[in-house]
């Protein structure tokens with residue numbers, strides 16, 4: 001058995017691993033598109049075309065009319081548009097995945113609704129439809145389903161459940177643009193699909209968001225929500241309902257628009273790179289890959305797997321550290337289950353009120369405390385992930401495979 005680099009052996013990779021390639025692909029043409037906007041001196045969406053063209057391009061990519069996409073300032077805002085369009089009463093409940101970016105949860109609280117966490121499925125790492133069904137109450141209005149790390153959740157089952165129970169399905173596709181099930185892209189199964197253009201995502205404007213609505217009524221409501229409730233087409237200025245200013249600038253619109261034609265290629269290359277690593281990691285002791293729902297293809301924001309401390313004798317952080325010592329990247333500890341973070345566990349919301357928790361409008365809720373979603377807690381403790389890139393060469397991927405394999409086999413042999 002080869003000696004591990006963390007214990008003085010020689011590392012799998014001696015020269016620097018190209019972590020720089022995990023950054024976005026920004027070209028000279030993208031820069032020119034932004035410069036052109038700046039030179040035009042109109043930086044505002046309502047005076048220009050770039051944001052509107054971005055919305056139309058996103059709609060076309062997903063087979064929807066242009067009027068059913070609204071751009072906004074972040075992925076969090078994109079989800080807020082959807083929640084705003086659902087228009088919950090204070091104290092209504094919205095079911096959400098516990099392992100995700102906090103941006104999936106903030107919009108629920110911002111609309112004074114209660115995030116109800118349902119457990120994940122041990123195979124997909126995403127919301128378990130059976131757990132969602134158990135979490136539904138007469139106050140439930142919507143489900144926020146996250147396609148974690150780019151992999152589709154069991155979106156067909158969730159869409160069916162949402163329809164049967166009269167709930168809105170909000171797909172959080174921040175990590176999963178053009179991930180698909182049987183060729184149908186994420187964001188088109190539910191009532192809303194929400195995307196992020198933040199720096200780490202497949203294409204980026206630094207910050208930004210896009211929301212896709214399945215019907216014209218909700219599309220119009222979310223568009224108003226992003227623009228102070230202000231119907232621009234009217235003769236008289238008015239504000240029809242509560243909304244925010246979530247307008248994307250023309251500079252952001254231009255740089256994102258320039259990247260849209262490249263997105264499908266980026267996703268394809270990420271999938272092809274991941275298939276190569278899959279072959280290295282199949283059947284390793286103590287390392288388990290997610291098992292996607294039938295027909296699902298991930299967009300690979302990250303490449304996740306679970307490690308088993310009982311087989312390897314170390315936890316996720318110890319495993320990731322030993323793999324990094326081999327000269328390749330591997331991270332652990334993406335997020336804790338979000339109900340354990342202080343903002344939620346201690347109900348730090350609006351002043352000292354704790355609102356909307358405990359408000360007369362709300363049903364009593366179980367404490368946000370360890371034990372709420374046992375499978376998510378176990379997953380969070382065992383999760384490791386490779387920051388993924390379409391730019392990895394065959395050699396990069398093979399070194400990742402060799403390093404993870406070397407560490408898993410050595411640790412399992414010792415622990416066994």
Ligand SMILES: Cc1ncc(COP(=O)(O)O)c(C=O)c1O
Pocket residue numbers: 074075076077100101102103104146172174175196197198207208209
């Ligand atoms: C799954 C998920 N949801 C929501 C968000 C929020 O997006 P943003 O950071 O653009 O507000 C992110 C971004 O990190 C995310 O990964």
